[in-house]
Amino acid sequence: xKEVEQDPGPLSVPEGAIVSLNCTYSNSAFxxxxxxxxxxxxxxxxxxYTYSSGNKEDGRFTAQVDKSSKYISLFIRDSQPSDSxxxxxxxxxxxxxxxxxxxxxxxxxx
Amino acid sequence: EAQVTQNPRYLITVTGKKLTVTCSQNMNHEYMSWxxxxxxxxxxxxxxxxxxEVTDKGDVPEGYKVSRKEKRNFPLILxxxxxxxxxxxxCASSLVRPTDTQYFGPGTRLTVL
Numbered sequence: 001x002k003e004v005e006q007d008p009g010p011l012s013v014p015e016g017a018i019v020s021l022n023c024t025y026s027n028s029a030f031x032x033x034x035x036x037x038x039x040x041x042x043x044x045x046x047x048x049y050t051y052s053s054g055n056k057e058d059g060r061f062t063a064q065v066d067k068s069s070k071y072i073s074l075f076i077r078d079s080q081p082s083d084s085x086x087x088x089x090x091x092x093x094x095x096x097x098x099x100x101x102x103x104x105x106x107x108x109x110x
Numbered sequence: 111e112a113q114v115t116q117n118p119r120y121l122i123t124v125t126g127k128k129l130t131v132t133c134s135q136n137m138n139h140e141y142m143s144w145x146x147x148x149x150x151x152x153x154x155x156x157x158x159x160x161x162x163e164v165t166d167k168g169d170v171p172e173g174y175k176v177s178r179k180e181k182r183n184f185p186l187i188l189x190x191x192x193x194x195x196x197x198x199x200x201c202a203s204s205l206v207r208p209t210d211t212q213y214f215g216p217g218t219r220l221t222v223l
Contacts, residue, residue, distance in 0.1 A: 006152075032209045043202070044153070044212075045214065088153065092208065092209040096207065098212075100145075100154075102151065
């Protein structure tokens with residue numbers, strides 16, 4: 001079993017839809033949870049960062065962590081064509097190691 | 111402008127011909143890392159460095175070498191490239207540790223024939 005599992009998609013949604021992206025993990029010691037966004041032909045960039053259970057909101061984006069289920073989610077409200085990208089979850093156990101998911105490719109069409 | 115630069119951006123080479131991909135950051139970051147990205151496998155760490163002269167293996171280090179002689183530079187060396195090293199490579203840096211915000215370079219697409 002992989003330490004971090006992420007549905008690769010692709011996910012195709014109309015503009016304005018609510019998008020839910022998810023990752024599961026196997027190690028209950030993981031405590032750092034991040035989402036990176038990668039546009040085509042670019043390097044990933046940090047989108048959201050949390051290290052506790054619950055929700056964290058930033059504009060149209062909400063990161064949710066459920067440690068009891070070992071499950072993290074990224075919600076995008078009112079999705080826009082500019083949100084079309086690959087979204088990678090990244091999870092860390094301590095400060096020395098970060099494991100990336102395989103990424104979910106999202107396309108938002110007008 | 112704060113950034114991570116990589117060169118070259120694209121490279122086509124032949125099996126066995128030694129090559130170096132350079133990586134440089136101008137943010138005075140201590141932590142630097144190399145990843146390869148392959149379809150279905152995601153980002154996998156090759157090597158990382160916590161500081162000058164300190165390097166360590168990641169998950170897929172076979173066939174690669176690195177050095178960290180200066181804080182800003184972290185070159186990736188392929189002594190004898192093989193076709194299974196055809197991939198998209200990213201260099202990244204962060205302030206101190208991998209769980210700090212990592213800043214990625216633009217990527218180097220390598221093809222080994």
